[in-house]
Amino acid sequence: MNEEALQRSYKRFGLTPDASLREVELAFHKLRKLYSDNSLATYSLLEDGDLPDRLNSLQAAYDMILQSRLYSQPASDQAFPERRQEDRRDQDSRIVVVDADPQQKPGLFLKQMREARNMSIHNVAERTKIGPHQLQCIEAQDFTALPAPVYLRGFLKEFCRAVKVQDPDQLVEAFMMLYSEAT
Amino acid sequence: MHLSADTDNQSNEPRVWAIGGGKGGVGKSVICTALAMSLARQGERCVVIDADLGGANLHTFLGMPNPRHTLSDLFRKKVDGLEDILLPTPYENLSLVSGTRAMLDMANLSYQQKMKMIRQIFALPADHIFLDLGAGSSYNVLDFFIAANDGLLVIMPTPTSIENAYHFLRAVYFRKLRKVMKRLGVDELVNSSLNEKVRGGIRTPQDLMADLKQRDPGVGNAIALEMEQFSPCLIVNQAQRNENSELADEIAMACRDFFGIEVKVSGVVRADERVLISLNSRRPVLDMFPNSPFAEDVQRIVRKMTPDTEAEHERRSTAAQL
Numbered sequence: 001m002n003e004e005a006l007q008r009s010y011k012r013f014g015l016t017p018d019a020s021l022r023e024v025e026l027a028f029h030k031l032r033k034l035y036s037d038n039s040l041a042t043y044s045l046l047e048d049g050d051l052p053d054r055l056n057s058l059q060a061a062y063d064m065i066l067q068s069r070l071y072s073q074p075a076s077d078q079a080f081p082e083r084r085q086e087d088r089r090d091q092d093s094r095i096v097v098v099d100a101d102p103q104q105k106p107g108l109f110l111k112q113m114r115e116a117r118n119m120s121i122h123n124v125a126e127r128t129k130i131g132p133h134q135l136q137c138i139e140a141q142d143f144t145a146l147p148a149p150v151y152l153r154g155f156l157k158e159f160c161r162a163v164k165v166q167d168p169d170q171l172v173e174a175f176m177m178l179y180s181e182a183t
Numbered sequence: 184m185h186l187s188a189d190t191d192n193q194s195n196e197p198r199v200w201a202i203g204g205g206k207g208g209v210g211k212s213v214i215c216t217a218l219a220m221s222l223a224r225q226g227e228r229c230v231v232i233d234a235d236l237g238g239a240n241l242h243t244f245l246g247m248p249n250p251r252h253t254l255s256d257l258f259r260k261k262v263d264g265l266e267d268i269l270l271p272t273p274y275e276n277l278s279l280v281s282g283t284r285a286m287l288d289m290a291n292l293s294y295q296q297k298m299k300m301i302r303q304i305f306a307l308p309a310d311h312i313f314l315d316l317g318a319g320s321s322y323n324v325l326d327f328f329i330a331a332n333d334g335l336l337v338i339m340p341t342p343t344s345i346e347n348a349y350h351f352l353r354a355v356y357f358r359k360l361r362k363v364m365k366r367l368g369v370d371e372l373v374n375s376s377l378n379e380k381v382r383g384g385i386r387t388p389q390d391l392m393a394d395l396k397q398r399d400p401g402v403g404n405a406i407a408l409e410m411e412q413f414s415p416c417l418i419v420n421q422a423q424r425n426e427n428s429e430l431a432d433e434i435a436m437a438c439r440d441f442f443g444i445e446v447k448v449s450g451v452v453r454a455d456e457r458v459l460i461s462l463n464s465r466r467p468v469l470d471m472f473p474n475s476p477f478a479e480d481v482q483r484i485v486r487k488m489t490p491d492t493e494a495e496h497e498r499r500s501t502a503a504q505l
């Protein structure tokens with residue numbers, strides 16, 4: 001990913017890379033609304049027909065930020081290849097049993113899986129590049145603070161992979177179902 | 184020349200504020216006078232300079248008769264320096280440089296004369312200097328705006344005022360860009376980039392910056408660093424309390440996204456009928472109605488923009504009590 005373009009995307013929203021996903025979302029929606037509403041602040045900036053391009057470019061900036069958090073490799077993996085092997089070893093493939101029901105309480109299930117594997121929120125955040133706050137919201141099933149479904153789905157998959165859930169698809173679907181019921 | 188805004192005034196140099204905003208009649212002169220009055224009343228030595236080409240009238244805002252000495256005298260070399268045409272006003276700590284008869288002279292001001300005047304402004308014995316720039320985006324207006332430590336953009340919550348302000352911002356930005364280029368000795372780069380951009384219909388500083396960086400990363404980054412320093416301040420004047428409370432922030436957001444320019448919001452000044460009353464009485468609002476909503480809003484802006492002065496006064500008044 002182009003580091004400079006990413007920086008520029010943050011800048012457009014008046015943010016820096018340490019902003020939370022929530023902040024990114026808020027800034028994105030605010031700016032989108034500002035252009036869409038043809039408000040006093042923006043109407044003279046856009047000529048007829050410019051709006052769709054403007055909105056697309058905003059969307060692209062937003063997507064770029066989300067993707068950078070989703071798919072980037074943890075830095076330690078690249079810097080220390082031998083540690084990666086160690087990581088593999090200690091990411092045990094032990095089958096752990098937890099008591100939460102992945103269908104009813106997928107958030108709690110993820111939390112218990114994480115704890116069973118002796119991982120902190122911070123460990124998972126590092127591995128998945130998802131913000132600790134987002135992870136906590138997933139565990140608590142706090143739907144108000146989570147990103148749009150398309151990204152949430154990606155987050156959940158990453159989370160499942162990090163804590164080695166046996167049947168991630170089933171958990172993701174259950175979580176998404178609860179999410180759409182709640183919002 | 185002073186291109187950088189060093190607001191922590193360690194030296195004895197005055198802090199120079201320029202008040203512009205594109206559109207006529209938005210309240211530049213009223214705000215300029217009020218800012219200066221507010222600081223003068225705190226004991227800061229202030230000078231207001233009437234640098235309005237077409238409609239110099241600051242003396243009237245201060246209740247003074249037609250001034251005997253004006254900028255004309257300076258440009259016609261009747262006096263040696265700016266300091267010789269400093270006029271006392273009826274108010275303590277506040278002096279005026281009038282521009283009344285300087286209309287034609289200002290319009291014909293050569294670049295050298297302008298630069299000399301700017302040097303003299305920074306050499307005046309004062310703590311704060313306020314330049315009332317008048318309307319429009321002429322080179323005179325732009326050059327003073329760029330030279331100042333703080334460039335204040337005054338707008339009204341109307342479509343035309345905001346449109347003019349964007350035009351003004353863009354004009355200042357490109358004027359400053361050309362100066363930076365010239366200093367770095369790379370005017371050619373921008374010229375070719377600019378010309379292509381204009382033909383290609385791309386309009387924002389942001390696009391231009393990206394293009395420059397691509398053509399020549401080293402130079403592009405150096406330029407970008409300098410241009411990032413460009414951060415004008417915004418005042419929304421004659422605001423309706425409820426409707427316009429977020430306008431300033433929204434404009435700042437739009438400037439950031441659309442132009443890539445960081446605009447700082449200085450504050451909002453409410454529409455207040457006392458402004459007209461005081462104008463008709465030829466007394467500054469801060470003198471006639473020191474507790475009016477207008478005065479309150481202006482003082483809030485001054486506090487925000489001069490936190491050190493504020494702290495200094497607190498220190499002094501506590502010391503006086505002891």
Ligand SMILES: Nc1ncnc2c1ncn2[C@@H]1O[C@H](COP(=O)(O)OP(=O)(O)OP(=O)(O)O)[C@@H](O)[C@H]1O
Nearest residue numbers: 207208209210211212213318421453454455458459
């Ligand atoms: N906050 C305010 N509330 C009410 N009236 C205001 C306010 N600010 C300015 N005005 C009115 O707007 C008019 C124009 O103000 P002013 O002369 O300061 O504008 P200007 O921007 O300096 O204009 P020009 O570009 O012609 O120099 C004045 O009549 C003044 O009474």
Ligand SMILES: [Mg+2]
Nearest residue numbers: 211212235317
């Ligand atoms: Mg004026």
